[in-house]
Amino acid sequence: MKCKGCGQENKLIKAHAIPKAFFVGLRDGRKAPKLITDTAGIFPQRSHIGVYDEGILCRECEDRFQEVDNYGQLLLLKEENEHIELIKNGTIIGWTIKEYNYDLLKRFFVSILWRAAISTHDFYSRVTLGPFEEEAKKLIWEESPGDPSQFSFVLAKFIDDEIGRTIMDPHRERWYGVNYYRFYLYGYVLYIKVDSRKTPAEFRRISANDGMILYIIGRDIFKSKEYPVLVNVAKQSKK
Numbered sequence: 001m002k003c004k005g006c007g008q009e010n011k012l013i014k015a016h017a018i019p020k021a022f023f024v025g026l027r028d029g030r031k032a033p034k035l036i037t038d039t040a041g042i043f044p045q046r047s048h049i050g051v052y053d054e055g056i057l058c059r060e061c062e063d064r065f066q067e068v069d070n071y072g073q074l075l076l077l078k079e080e081n082e083h084i085e086l087i088k089n090g091t092i093i094g095w096t097i098k099e100y101n102y103d104l105l106k107r108f109f110v111s112i113l114w115r116a117a118i119s120t121h122d123f124y125s126r127v128t129l130g131p132f133e134e135e136a137k138k139l140i141w142e143e144s145p146g147d148p149s150q151f152s153f154v155l156a157k158f159i160d161d162e163i164g165r166t167i168m169d170p171h172r173e174r175w176y177g178v179n180y181y182r183f184y185l186y187g188y189v190l191y192i193k194v195d196s197r198k199t200p201a202e203f204r205r206i207s208a209n210d211g212m213i214l215y216i217i218g219r220d221i222f223k224s225k226e227y228p229v230l231v232n233v234a235k236q237s238k239k
Helices: 059-078 102-118 132-142 226-238
Strands: 034-036 084-088 091-097 153-158 171-175 178-185 188-193 214-219
Touching (some): 102 132, 102 188
Parallel strands (some): 153 214
Antiparallel strands (some): 153 188, 178 188
16 A cells, blocks of 8 residues: 555555554553544544554654654653643643753644544544645654744643543634644643644744743633533433
8 A cells, every 4th residue: 555654555554643652541540541522423432552544654654753752752741740830829720841842842743733634544534734734744754843833833731630631533623713723632632723824923922932931721621612522422422
């Protein structure tokens, strides 16, 4: 089969868009997270190894992502307890990371976006990049983070440590008139811009940038748009 990376006829492997570690969970005693979608007829299911696709990449092209995948897992999962809490009136409102590799982190998020776009798995069916697919691939192959406004991103995290770990399928949405894709990464929520327009002013202060502190916005799952979806899906699955 033809690899969507190098374009050559090659043996393809089980490739992940979101690395397996974001599905497995790294803490003792934690259950495997659930895959959740509000698409009719598809029910929640636990996934120990994540979502993989056997029809997109060969081993050589998959290996291109090893460095950025390792860094994403290190910063967001293994070093999660080292993130500095932001507290207001006794409540956590977010976290900061003062020292991190912006280049690797952004390339990690762009690589997730691109791999999701080329995947044939139903879980990623709502990710279509159009002309931005080639743009994202170019950055990956050139090992470049691109312009600051190019695929700029904002990172959030659910404050609740259990329910917030549920993983839902990624989808497109608009923020202040600009197109973003939302990804769920084992408690984290990634908002990544897929639009030629500049990053909205409302997002610029919290968007990650080289040489700046990384802010992670705290979100309350019980007050979120996701919570009613979780409740509805749970009810439907019981039926």
